[in-house]
Amino acid sequence: DGGITQSPKYLFRKEGQNVTLSCEQNLNHDAMYWYRQDPGQGLRLIYYSQIVNDFQKGDIAEGYSVSREKKESFPLTVTSAQKNPTAFYLCASSIPGGEPNTEAFFGQGTRLTVV
């Protein structure tokens, strides 16, 4: 069935390492998003992509990078430049197309911990 798959569910990273979080969707959605969530807080936008081969910075892009080579995939790399990467990362997708305002569907998240 259709949905958004994030992997892994839990990820541990040593300081100074880059790690890549996977996000795949089979909903045929054009737009994809990455959000970060810290304990007891709301979601903050890291990067978003409205179409393949294009993406834009969100509010907290520093220390992160993304690619959008395929419609179905929007991986997020947390680089060593991100000073406080421990958080819950959520990927979402939606249909922007001619419908600018539609709900975003979320994956189940990846919890990243720096050890």
Next chain:
Amino acid sequence: GENVGLHLPTLSVQEGDNSIINCAYSNSASDYFIWYKQESGKGPQFIIDIRSNMDKRQGQRVTVLLNKTVKHLSLQIAATQPGDSAVYFCAENSPTGRRALTFGSGTRLQVQP
């Protein structure tokens, strides 16, 4: 109220009561609003949405009210059940600028059996 640090505003209700969760949004140009429910350790789930040309929209046991004059959104849950216990977020989107949802800080709903 607004969340500060680790402490989410919490609404505690008795099972069977009605719940009202409030949200103040920031962008007067926003024309689309969503309420999401998030259970612990999971991704947010869509509850209901509303466009700015409406004041009220009803779903199954839920109603969203929009007051554009004071930039206020509320979610009403009728006959609240233990399964409704979660954190609730409002989100807004604007037709100008970036095309991505902006989220509020959330409210924790605790339903007492």
